[in-house]
Amino acid sequence: MSELIQNTDSEFGAASGASPVSKTRPNGGHYRFCMECSVIAKRRVMHPKKDPCPGPQALIRPVTLEKTPRRAKERIPASQVESLSDDSSPTPTVANPMNPKPPDGPAAPMTSPNPNPSHQATTTARRERSTTWKQVLLKSVGLGIGIGLGLAICVGVYAWYASRPVPQKPWDSSAITASFLLADTAREDNHLRFLYILENHTEMDYRVKTSDLLLSAVVQEKDSLTGSAHVKFQDDSIFLPTKQHVEVEIELPAYHFPGGRHPNTTPDERKKYREAVKKYVSDNLPRLNGFAAFDDANRYRINFPNGWSSTP
DSSP: TTBBOOOOTTOTTTTTTOOOOOOOTTSSSSSEOOOOHHEEEEEEEEEESOOOOOOGGGOOOOOOOOOOOOOOOOOHHHHHHHHHHHHHHOOOOOOTTTTTOOOOSOOOOOOOOOOOHHHHHHHHHHHHHHHHHHHHHHHHHHHHHHHHHHHHHHHHHHHHHHHSOOOOOOSSSSSSSEEEEEEEEEEEEEHHHHHHEEEEOOSSOOHHHESSSSEEHHHSSSGEOOOOGGOOSSSSSSEEEOOOOEEEEEEEEEEEOOTTTOOSSOOOHHHHHHHHHHHHHHHEEEEEEEEEEEEETTTEEEEOOSOOOSOO
């Protein structure tokens, strides 16, 4: 206000109690000192002498907010609009510092201005990269654990399958067959000897050592096996080509024929001698019903039938 004038402390002494001194102004008016307004304004206040005191409200200067120029709008990517809108805040209301009356409504919180959009974009990109790496790491760990569990299960199943008891292959009695040829004696002690013809029905040659074969006698009671220590092959090995035949000899060294030595004369005498041996075996060894050899490596059973008894 043009009529409000502040004088210096050198003009008047408030403490001295002197009356205000009138002073001529350019407009020719006189002014007086106002104690009430000076106390409120905390400075010396002078009013025109002929005008009444306007009151303390006249001492408050109106506050005019200068309008700041609007900056050019920066283009922000659409992916960042949401993140920027979260950080945005309303513009705080500026109140008159000299007016004790608060503005209407709740006071707006004072927040920091919006950050730089480029900085915000960089921070968002870093967060996205960090999240992507975490997801990749978690997926890799899960995949590794799954593969490890799968391998462990496979190893456990294989170990169980390998250690389980496997049933043995049944004996094959049709691969190698034998047919009775004759019975006579051998050596000087005239122990019993039996000749058989073996036939190979397989597609492979058959070669085996007789020591690897388990040879036993077969008795009539349920075709039981017995007397393996008293039965042996005369030869040390057997070779039988595929689809071929071969002669083998089985001896009973502990059983002797009492009818004399084997004749080496005419065929008729040899035939009679062999018939006598067959009759002796049938009469004196009635339980003997043949022989059986077992090849455990190939799971072959070779049956040597009874050919000396009319009622085997």
